[in-house]
Amino acid sequence: MPDPYEDYGLLDFFKDAHILSGGPMTRLQHGAFPDIIKGEIERQYPDIGPRTDRGVLDMAINYAGGYDWAARSGLDPQITKEQARAYQYMDYGDRPEDSVQDYYENVAGIDAFTGRRVTDDELARIAVEYARQKYNKR
Numbered sequence: 001m002p003d004p005y006e007d008y009g010l011l012d013f014f015k016d017a018h019i020l021s022g023g024p025m026t027r028l029q030h031g032a033f034p035d036i037i038k039g040e041i042e043r044q045y046p047d048i049g050p051r052t053d054r055g056v057l058d059m060a061i062n063y064a065g066g067y068d069w070a071a072r073s074g075l076d077p078q079i080t081k082e083q084a085r086a087y088q089y090m091d092y093g094d095r096p097e098d099s100v101q102d103y104y105e106n107v108a109g110i111d112a113f114t115g116r117r118v119t120d121d122e123l124a125r126i127a128v129e130y131a132r133q134k135y136n137k138r
Helices: 010-018 026-044 056-073 077-088 096-112 118-134
Strands: none
Touching: 010 077, 010 096, 026 056, 026 118, 056 077, 056 118, 077 096, 096 118
């Protein structure tokens, strides 16, 4: 997969950030979501292990986070993907490969949202299935 940050700079970041999108309550709820879905995944899959970069739990949380923002924000999917790219860019300088993969996991979650939100229980299952498949392809 191509590097979404090749030739990407600060102006691109500000264009993609859409900082005021979603409203403050939506952003707060989404900000709490990674911990919520992590708890749900750990409850359903107690053997999943800790969250480490490029691990199954990390990939599942990234996927679920993209899905959650797509479902919660009500924004056009392209704008949601631009926001994901800006969000992951914040870590790109220190962890470029992880940022690229985190972005693609967010996009996979965004693409999975069909307009009807599934329960957190179901999202955890779907996210872990996605993450295990991706992890096993490495």
